[in-house]
Amino acid sequence: MAKITIIGASTGGLPAAYEMKQALGSGHDVTVISNTETFHFVPSNPWVAVGWRTRKDISFPIRPCLSKKGINFIAEAAGKIDPVKNKVITVSGAVVPYDYLVIATGPKLAFEEIDGLGPEKNTVSICTVDHAEKAYQDYRKFLEDPGPVIIGAAQGASCFGPAYEFIFMLDADLRKRKLRKKVPITYITSEPYIGHMGLSGVGDSKGLFEHELRERHINWHTNVKIKKAEPGRMTIELLGEGEKQLPFKYSMIIPSFKGVDAVASVEGLCNPKGFVIVDEFQRSPKYQNIYSIGVSIAITPPEATPVPTGVPKTGYMIGSMASAAVYNIKSAINGDRPPAKAALNAICLADMGNTGIAFVAMPQMPPRNVTWAKKGKWVHLAKVAFEKYFIRKMKTGVSEPFYEKMVLEALGIRKLE
Numbered sequence: 001m002a003k004i005t006i007i008g009a010s011t012g013g014l015p016a017a018y019e020m021k022q023a024l025g026s027g028h029d030v031t032v033i034s035n036t037e038t039f040h041f042v043p044s045n046p047w048v049a050v051g052w053r054t055r056k057d058i059s060f061p062i063r064p065c066l067s068k069k070g071i072n073f074i075a076e077a078a079g080k081i082d083p084v085k086n087k088v089i090t091v092s093g094a095v096v097p098y099d100y101l102v103i104a105t106g107p108k109l110a111f112e113e114i115d116g117l118g119p120e121k122n123t124v125s126i127c128t129v130d131h132a133e134k135a136y137q138d139y140r141k142f143l144e145d146p147g148p149v150i151i152g153a154a155q156g157a158s159c160f161g162p163a164y165e166f167i168f169m170l171d172a173d174l175r176k177r178k179l180r181k182k183v184p185i186t187y188i189t190s191e192p193y194i195g196h197m198g199l200s201g202v203g204d205s206k207g208l209f210e211h212e213l214r215e216r217h218i219n220w221h222t223n224v225k226i227k228k229a230e231p232g233r234m235t236i237e238l239l240g241e242g243e244k245q246l247p248f249k250y251s252m253i254i255p256s257f258k259g260v261d262a263v264a265s266v267e268g269l270c271n272p273k274g275f276v277i278v279d280e281f282q283r284s285p286k287y288q289n290i291y292s293i294g295v296s297i298a299i300t301p302p303e304a305t306p307v308p309t310g311v312p313k314t315g316y317m318i319g320s321m322a323s324a325a326v327y328n329i330k331s332a333i334n335g336d337r338p339p340a341k342a343a344l345n346a347i348c349l350a351d352m353g354n355t356g357i358a359f360v361a362m363p364q365m366p367p368r369n370v371t372w373a374k375k376g377k378w379v380h381l382a383k384v385a386f387e388k389y390f391i392r393k394m395k396t397g398v399s400e401p402f403y404e405k406m407v408l409e410a411l412g413i414r415k416l417e
């Protein structure tokens with residue numbers, strides 16, 4: 001009997017656990033270690049931050065769902081991984097042995113890289129549901145005495161979509177409240193141009209996003225390095241133009257991501273940012289029984305940008321990585337060579353309040369076979385429908401081939417080509 005341990009139970013870890021159990025059956029042991037008892041649907045965080053969703057709407061307890069499927073659950077942070085003795089040690093000292101390990105720990109949010117950044121300091125975040133709730137509290141205070149807003153993504157950031165979503169949602173929400181006239185909005189970003197998104201653009205994302213920002217009187221600065229965020233004042237450096245100070249009463253900045261400490265500290269496992277180096281089979285080249293999926297893996301950007309940016313890891317590809325890891329582990333248990341490679345495609349829906357922009361990049365990295373971005377009300381509706389669909393599937397447990405089937409079903413698309 002093989003022991004498979006999965007660290008993290010979110011967009012990557014939870015479907016991997018279901019799919020692993022489905023693929024391996026009762027003869028093997030699947031254990032999930034998660035530092036949270038609750039699943040949160042991360043893409044809904046921007047909605048929480050404007051009060052369009054609550055934590056309750058987008059969360060559910062993980063344990064009963066896993067227990068129904070015969071999957072063990074340890075609700076504690078993994079503190080250390082010993083890749084030589086094949087064990088994970090939790091923060092309370094519990095030892096969890098494994099034959100195969102799947103790391104799905106997402107990012108560590110590197111607010112500390114910029115003076116004054118983050119929800120403990122002078123800007124808010126939507127990266128976690130806790131942060132999104134705090135962002136909403138601050139937003140409600142801001143509404144009593146509105147003023148300039150800065151939304152953006154810091155140098156080294158890789159997750160640009162939610163920053164765009166949030167700026168459009170905020171614009172829509174302020175309009176509903178008849179407060180938009182009192183709020184100058186500025187988007188600041190490390191991207192070299194609007195719509196780059198760490199991906200050298202998708203379809204005409206540059207033209208589309210510029211148009212949408214202009215239409216809403218939202219100013220922007222690209223190639224931005226944030227120097228510091230003081231109460232009410234952001235100091236930024238613009239490439240070739242020197243420093244500039246921008247006033248704000250409310251600011252949401254997506255930070256740079258790194259790997260979490262328990263993973264980053266394993267010798268030879270990660271790149272300098274703490275992301276797990278994996279081969280085409282989601283497997284560590286150094287420790288062949290360690291796999292990684294989702295935001296925790298290292299992906300080289302398609303191009304060097306003047307201000308550093310990273311590559312986003314999005315839901316569709318994360319699900320595909322989970323499936324690949326499962327089938328490669330199953331093959332390894334059977335003594336076979338790994339058969340499965342993840343489909344690194346990006347299929348994303350960016351909500352804009354009452355409309356939205358959909359992106360398809362296949363593969364995610366250029367040169368691509370398919371690359372388009374399109375705007376329409378249907379995107380907003382599809383995103384709302386997908387949220388409900390995904391949460392329902394995550395509660396009940398899904399079977400393979402998980403993401404491919406689910407995304408295509410939810411969007412009403414049967415065949416992409």
Ligand SMILES: Cc1cc2nc3c(=O)[nH]c(=O)nc-3n(C[C@H](O)[C@H](O)[C@H](O)COP(=O)(O)OP(=O)(O)OC[C@H]3O[C@@H](n4cnc5c(N)ncnc54)[C@H](O)[C@@H]3O)c2cc1C
Nearest residue numbers: 008010011012035042043077078105106162294295314315
């Ligand atoms: C605000 C936001 C909106 C997004 N919207 C979209 C979208 O609309 N579409 C899309 O395709 N992508 C979207 N993404 C990108 C991506 O799909 C998500 O970030 C996704 O949640 C990443 O999944 P993950 O499992 O890799 O990491 P995470 O979701 O971050 O999950 C990692 C899990 O591991 C846990 N963990 C961390 N360290 C430990 C430890 N030491 N021990 C145990 N557990 C640990 C964490 O608490 C967390 O539960 C969005 C990202 C963000 C931040």
